[in-house]
Amino acid sequence: MITLFGLKFRYNKVMTKYKINNSDFYNFIVGIRSYFDKNATTIHKARNELKVIHYNDVDTIVKSFKIPHLLNRLIYSFFRDTKAKKSYKNSLKIIQFVPKPIGYIEFYDFWLLKKSYFISEKFDFDFTIREPLLDNTFKDRENILRAFARFTLRLHNSGIFHKDYSPGNILIKKTKKEYIFKVVDINRMEFKQLSQRNRAKGFAKLWANDDLLKIIADEYALHYNVDKKFKNQVLYFSNKNRKIKNIKKRLKGQPVND
Ligand SMILES: Nc1ncnc2c1ncn2[C@@H]1O[C@H](COP(=O)(O)OP(=O)(O)OP(=O)(O)O)[C@@H](O)[C@H]1O
Numbered sequence: 599m600i601t602l603f604g605l606k607f608r609y610n611k612v613m614t615k616y617k618i619n620n621s622d623f624y625n626f627i628v629g630i631r632s633y634f635d636k637n638a639t640t641i642h643k644a645r646n647e648l649k650v651i652h653y654n655d656v657d658t659i660v661k662s663f664k665i666p667h668l669l670n671r672l673i674y675s676f677f678r679d680t681k682a683k684k685s686y687k688n689s690l691k692i693i694q695f696v697p698k699p700i701g702y703i704e705f706y707d708f709w710l711l712k713k714s715y716f717i718s719e720k721f722d723f724d725f726t727i728r729e730p731l732l733d734n735t736f737k738d739r740e741n742i743l744r745a746f747a748r749f750t751l752r753l754h755n756s757g758i759f760h761k762d763y764s765p766g767n768i769l770i771k772k773t774k775k776e777y778i779f780k781v782v783d784i785n786r787m788e789f790k791q792l793s794q795r796n797r798a799k800g801f802a803k804l805w806a807n808d809d810l811l812k813i814i815a816d817e818y819a820l821h822y823n824v825d826k827k828f829k830n831q832v833l834y835f836s837n838k839n840r841k842i843k844n845i846k847k848r849l850k851g852q853p854v855n856d
């Protein structure tokens with residue numbers, strides 16, 4: 599701790615900070631930069647980059663977070679948990695709903711955050727919720743949506759509000775018996791008791807059409823005591839989200855498809 603202008607600042611002289619769930623992965627995590635750089639199997643690259651890396655007989659997913667701009671580097675270095683750390687901490691809190699976390703590591707340059715990585719086990723999913731939402735010929739579509747509603751209800755009943763509950767973040771594996779769901783992109787979550795409005799808001803980022811949302815809301819209401827406003831609330835929050843996002847897209851000159 600150092601004191602400047604009467605304010606206390608947290609700092610750490612060491613150049614890395616990490617937590618690892620399983621000591622078998624120690625060498626992997628402390629050496630993650632070279633494993634990441636020499637490995638070519640990128641599975642996703644937008645703001646952040648994700649790679650599948652095989653280590654200790656496990657397929658891991660390594661998420662490398664983009665280097666933040668200077669102000670955020672300061673904020674993340676001294677005041678706020680990094681996205682990698684939050685992803686790890688949140689995963690441990692909601693362990694049954696996420697791919698198994700392995701660890702995270704942060705690299706600092708003169709006390710300023712440079713890069714951070716979050717490592718989890720690869721979840722062998724068959725599709726994300728995006729496919730059944732968009733493809734009206736998707737096999738077993740209605741059952742998948744209903745299973746998805748029940749999964750979301752379990753999340754909600756555990757006091758979990760995923761702030762980025764969008765289609766690409768909901769992974770689904772089909773087994774002989776059932777559909778298994780896991781969520782990713784878990785650095786932004788709230789833990790609280792959810793009101794009916796919060797629960798309805800939970801479906802707003804799916805970009806699903808009203809008919810599909812009605813099926814989801816219907817299944818949810820079969821298993822949880824909501825009043826008759828619930829279905830309309832689900833539609834209301836989803837359409838509100840769509841309108842706001844579309845206005846933002848128009849302002850940025852991006853194409854708007856719906
Ligand atoms: N543990 C995992 N197992 C299998 N696939 C994963 C796993 N983690 C991530 N993925 C895949 O990588 C994709 C992107 O991951 P994630 O959503 O965490 O990153 P992102 O969308 O780029 O994040 P951000 O929005 O912060 O840039 C997911 O949609 C999923 O397909």
Ligand SMILES: [Mg+2]
Pocket residue numbers: 766767782783
């Ligand atoms: Mg995502």
